[in-house]
Amino acid sequence: MGDLLERTPTVSNNRGENVEQYDVMVIGAGVTGLYAVYRLRELGLSVQAFEGGGGVGGTWYWNRYPGCRFDSESYTYGYSFSEELLQEWDWKEYYSGQPENERYLNYVADKFHLRPHIRCNSQVTSVVFDDANGLWQVNIEDGHRARGQFLITAVGSLSAYYIPDFEGLNSFQGDWCHTGRWPAEGLDLAGKRVGVIGTGATGIQLITEIAKEVGHLTVFQRTANYAAPLRNGLIDPDTQRRIKASYPEIFKMCSETAGSFIHQFDPRSAFDVTPEERLEQYERLWAEPGFKKWLSNFYDVMMPGAANEDYAEFVRNKIRERVKDPVVAEKLVPKDHMFGSKRLPCESGYYEVFNQDNVLLVDVREAPIVRITPKGVQTTEAEYELDVLIFATGYDAVTGPLNRIDIRGEGGQTLKDKFANGPRTFMGISSAGFPNLFTINAASVGNFVRACEPLVDWVCEAICYVREHGYTRISATPEAENEWTKHVSEAGAKILRTQANSWFVGANIPGKARVLLTSPDTAPVMRAKRAEVAAKGYAGFLLQ
Numbered sequence: 001m002g003d004l005l006e007r008t009p010t011v012s013n014n015r016g017e018n019v020e021q022y023d024v025m026v027i028g029a030g031v032t033g034l035y036a037v038y039r040l041r042e043l044g045l046s047v048q049a050f051e052g053g054g055g056v057g058g059t060w061y062w063n064r065y066p067g068c069r070f071d072s073e074s075y076t077y078g079y080s081f082s083e084e085l086l087q088e089w090d091w092k093e094y095y096s097g098q099p100e101n102e103r104y105l106n107y108v109a110d111k112f113h114l115r116p117h118i119r120c121n122s123q124v125t126s127v128v129f130d131d132a133n134g135l136w137q138v139n140i141e142d143g144h145r146a147r148g149q150f151l152i153t154a155v156g157s158l159s160a161y162y163i164p165d166f167e168g169l170n171s172f173q174g175d176w177c178h179t180g181r182w183p184a185e186g187l188d189l190a191g192k193r194v195g196v197i198g199t200g201a202t203g204i205q206l207i208t209e210i211a212k213e214v215g216h217l218t219v220f221q222r223t224a225n226y227a228a229p230l231r232n233g234l235i236d237p238d239t240q241r242r243i244k245a246s247y248p249e250i251f252k253m254c255s256e257t258a259g260s261f262i263h264q265f266d267p268r269s270a271f272d273v274t275p276e277e278r279l280e281q282y283e284r285l286w287a288e289p290g291f292k293k294w295l296s297n298f299y300d301v302m303m304p305g306a307a308n309e310d311y312a313e314f315v316r317n318k319i320r321e322r323v324k325d326p327v328v329a330e331k332l333v334p335k336d337h338m339f340g341s342k343r344l345p346c347e348s349g350y351y352e353v354f355n356q357d358n359v360l361l362v363d364v365r366e367a368p369i370v371r372i373t374p375k376g377v378q379t380t381e382a383e384y385e386l387d388v389l390i391f392a393t394g395y396d397a398v399t400g401p402l403n404r405i406d407i408r409g410e411g412g413q414t415l416k417d418k419f420a421n422g423p424r425t426f427m428g429i430s431s432a433g434f435p436n437l438f439t440i441n442a443a444s445v446g447n448f449v450r451a452c453e454p455l456v457d458w459v460c461e462a463i464c465y466v467r468e469h470g471y472t473r474i475s476a477t478p479e480a481e482n483e484w485t486k487h488v489s490e491a492g493a494k495i496l497r498t499q500a501n502s503w504f505v506g507a508n509i510p511g512k513a514r515v516l517l518t519s520p521d522t523a524p525v526m527r528a529k530r531a532e533v534a535a536k537g538y539a540g541f542l543l544q
C-alpha cells in the first residue's frame with residue numbers, strides 16, 4: 001500500500017478539493033480489469049481500479065446462483081501471461097463452477113499483488129473529462145474522487161443486470177432476487193415453492209440445479225432456447241499434466257478461431273457429404289463435451305440457410321426425445337430463431353427437469369405475465385403462488401454498464417446521448433469527443449480471457465505510444481468512427497448473431513436500439529485490424 005501511495009500524488013480539482021491522481025484509472029475488477037491493472041503496473045504506470053462489488057472477479061463474483069459455471073473449457077479461459085500461474089493452478093473440472101472461478105481470480109489478485117491497486121465497494125456514478133487539464137475525474141457513490149489521464153471501462157458486457165418493469169414487484173411477500181445479484185449467504189430454497197422467470201443460458205443452469213431441492217418449481221418461459229449437453233467431468237491427474245504441457249498449443253489453437261474458443265469449424269458444407277455422413281457427424285459431435293457441437297460443425301451450420309435449419313431440426317428432435325409429455329416438449333422446442341444465433345446454452349439434465357411431477361412450465365407467450373402479486377405471479381390465465389421468485393432475466397448488455405455511469409466528454413457531451421441509437425466507436429474501443437477513454441468492454445467477445453488479453457495489451461501499447469511521442473490525448477476521429485459504425489451495421493446484418501432477438505442486438509431491453517453491440521468480425525480479423533492501426537501510427541485516431 002505504501003508503494004501505491006508514494007506513486008499517487010494528489011492534485012487540486014476545479015473545486016479546490018484534493019484528489020488522488022493516477023496515470024490510468026480502470027473501472028471494474030473482473031478478468032479484464034485485473035489484467036489491465038497488472039499490465040499497466042508492469043509498465044511502470046500508476047493505476048487504480050474502482051470496483052462496485054465487495055471483491056474481485058466481476059461475473060464470477062456476482063453470479064453465485066446454483067449451477068453457474070463455464071461453457072468455455074476451463075483450461076482455455078485462464079490467463080496466459082504467466083507461465084508460473086499456468087503451471088501452479090489446477091482446473092478441477094473441464095467446465096468449472098463459479099466458486100472455483102472466483103477462487104482463481106482471487107488467487108491471481110493475491111499472487112500478483114493487485115489488491116493495493118483496487119478499491120472495492122466503489123460504484124462509479126459519473127466520470128467527467130476536465131478539458132483544461134486533460135484529466136478524467138471519477139466520482140464514486142461514497143463521495144470518493146480520483147483523477148487520471150487515461151480511463152479504461154472494464155465494466156463487462158454482461159454486468160448491468162436487468163429486471164423487467166413488472167407491476168407490483170414490491171408487493172411480493174416472498175424473497176426475490178436476480179441471478180446476477182445472488183446473495184453471498186445463499187438462498188434457502190429447500191422444499192419451497194420457487195418461480196423462475198427466464199430460460200436463457202443462466203435460467204437453464206439454475207433450473208437444472210435447484211430442481212433437485214425445491215418443493216415445487218414454476219418456470220416462466222418466453223423463448224424456448226436450443227440447449228445442448230455440457231458433458232462436464234473432473235480432470236484426472238494425467239490429463240492435468242497433459243494440459244499443462246500443452247498450453248502454448250492450446251492458446252495458439254484458440255487464437256486461430258473466430259470466437260477464441262478451442263473449436264475450429266469443419267471447412268466442409270453440410271451438403272458436401274451424404275445424409276448418412278451428415279447425421280453421423282451430428283451424432284458424433286452431440287456426444288462430445290461443450291461447444292464442439294456448435295463450433296466444430298460444418299461451417300454453413302453457422303450461417304443462415306439450409307444447413308443451419310437441417311441441424312436445428314436435429315437439435316429439436318434431441319429435445320423431443322428427452323421430454324415425456326409431448327405437449328410440454330413442443331413448448332420447449334425453439335421455433336422462432338435459428339440454431340446458434342444466440343450463444344448456445346449448455347446443460348446437464350435441463351430437459352429431464354420437466355419430467356418431474358413438481359415442475360410446471362408456463363409459456364408466457366401464450367399467457368403473458370400481467371403483474372407480480374403479494375402471493376406470486378399473475379398471468380392472463382392464472383395466479384401462481386410462490387415463496388421465492390428468481391429473475392433469470394439477463395443483462396442490458398455492453399452499453400448498459402456504460403449508460404449507468406454518467407460519462408461526460410469534451411464540451412460536456414454524454415456518452416449515453418451519443419450511444420442512444422447504438423454504440424458509436426472506432427473498433428469498439430474509442431469514441432470521438434471522449435479523449436483517452438477506452439471502452440474496452442464494448443470491444444471484447446467470445447472466449448473472454450483469450451479475447452481480452454490482446455485487447456488490453458493493445459490499449460496499454462496505445463497509452464505508451466501517446467506518452468512516448470509527446471502527445472497527451474488520443475481519441476477516434478469522427479471519420480473512423482463513422483466508417484466503423486457503418487461496417488458494424490452492414491457486416492453485422494449478414495451474420496447469424498443478428499438474426500435472433502438476443503442481447504447481442506439489444507432486443508431483450510424494451511426501447512433499446514436494435515443494433516449489433518459487438519464487432520461483426522472474427523477475433524483474428526479484429527486483432528489484425530488493431531495491429532494495422534497501431535503500425536500506421538494509430539491511423540483513425542486523433543493524437544494531440
Ligand SMILES: Cc1cc2nc3c(=O)[nH]c(=O)nc-3n(C[C@H](O)[C@H](O)[C@H](O)COP(=O)(O)OP(=O)(O)OC[C@H]3O[C@@H](n4cnc5c(N)ncnc54)[C@H](O)[C@@H]3O)c2cc1C
Pocket residue numbers: 027028029030031032033050051052053057058059060061063068069070071072077122123124125154155156157158159202401404405441446447448449452
Ligand atoms: C453467468 C455467466 C456465465 C458466463 N460464462 C462464460 C464462459 O464460460 N466463458 C466466457 O468466455 N465468458 C463467459 N461469460 C462472460 C463473462 O462476462 C466474461 O467471461 C468475463 O467474466 C467478463 O469479464 P470482464 O472483466 O470484462 O467483465 P465483468 O466480469 O462483468 O466485470 C466487470 C466489473 O465491473 C464492475 N462495474 C461495472 N460498472 C461499474 C461501475 N459503474 N462502478 C464500479 N464498478 C463497476 C462490475 O461490478 C464487475 O465486477 C459469462 C457471463 C455470465 C453472466
